[in-house]
Amino acid sequence: MQIKAGYSFRNIARLEEQISSAYSPVEITKLGDYDSFGFTGTVSLIGSARLELTRTVGSYGIRPKEPLEATTFVTVLNNHVGVQSRHADLRLGKGTGSVYHYPVDVKLSDGSEQLSLIVPNHVLQRRLCHLLDGRAGRPLQFDSAAFPVDAFRTFVSALEGLHGSSILQLAENLPGQSNGLEDLIVDSLILNFPNNNTDLLSKTPQISPRQVKRALELIHSSPHRHISPVTLAQVSGVSTRALQYAFKKTTGRTISEYQTALRIELACTEILRSAERSIEEIGRSLGFSSPSNFSQVFKKIYGVSPNKFRQLHLWSGRVKPLGMSWESHAIGE
Numbered sequence: 001m002q003i004k005a006g007y008s009f010r011n012i013a014r015l016e017e018q019i020s021s022a023y024s025p026v027e028i029t030k031l032g033d034y035d036s037f038g039f040t041g042t043v044s045l046i047g048s049a050r051l052e053l054t055r056t057v058g059s060y061g062i063r064p065k066e067p068l069e070a071t072t073f074v075t076v077l078n079n080h081v082g083v084q085s086r087h088a089d090l091r092l093g094k095g096t097g098s099v100y101h102y103p104v105d106v107k108l109s110d111g112s113e114q115l116s117l118i119v120p121n122h123v124l125q126r127r128l129c130h131l132l133d134g135r136a137g138r139p140l141q142f143d144s145a146a147f148p149v150d151a152f153r154t155f156v157s158a159l160e161g162l163h164g165s166s167i168l169q170l171a172e173n174l175p176g177q178s179n180g181l182e183d184l185i186v187d188s189l190i191l192n193f194p195n196n197n198t199d200l201l202s203k204t205p206q207i208s209p210r211q212v213k214r215a216l217e218l219i220h221s222s223p224h225r226h227i228s229p230v231t232l233a234q235v236s237g238v239s240t241r242a243l244q245y246a247f248k249k250t251t252g253r254t255i256s257e258y259q260t261a262l263r264i265e266l267a268c269t270e271i272l273r274s275a276e277r278s279i280e281e282i283g284r285s286l287g288f289s290s291p292s293n294f295s296q297v298f299k300k301i302y303g304v305s306p307n308k309f310r311q312l313h314l315w316s317g318r319v320k321p322l323g324m325s326w327e328s329h330a331i332g333e
Contacts, residue, residue, distance in 0.1 A: 034058035047182030082107030
């Protein structure tokens, strides 16, 4: 959910009251003479996380009265922001950012613009456990040094793109399920930004061959369905990350690539075996969204369109099958 937010008061005590009510108790001090103090912008609620794009009105300092049990990722888009935490004392200029825990004092300058992602620490620890295949890991602590935004441009651009995006509404309308968008964002934060668990996260996940076999069996039992890595991992009893790594190592393809290639293999067989069936019908029966999508994917793999393939009527020599039977993969117990 995205809401417009903003407070602007001549009396600094009013701003202190509003921010304390929205977050946690704080003490606010003026850092200069201005007509008003506050901020304008938008706040997006993504599960338990908050994504904020704000512009500061007036210059002031914010000092928490009690520890904030959350971690903040901030990038400065204009002017500068001062952040003093238990681990660092930073002055962040335009185009820089930081990930910090337990701020002691935050100084906002008039006209500064910042993009902030605030994630409860318990959510970070839960996702870390997931990424470590059920192991608890160490209490998460990010490197508090300032970084250039360009070094993490993809992540920052993705956060900026969420403002006003219908994806936020889509993620919200999934009753009874965890917020997949929140999980994606938090996982990306943990995996991309240096922290005290980076060494554990970089280790190759271990998985039994029989669990890859279960995933392959499910894929082959319903080739017309696109089965997500998350679903396959749940059926196989492993983490998504572990299954994706082992699947690629076993088959030479990602899960998505394998499913697409299997559907095209089956389509190729059906095109030659059932001359009475139309190309469109075959593509539709195998789950392709449209005839054009089917033709495009088929041509990418076989080099010719499905219609041309049927005309040439070649199964060997110039056009060869892909060999997609799961039994063909060397999978032991």
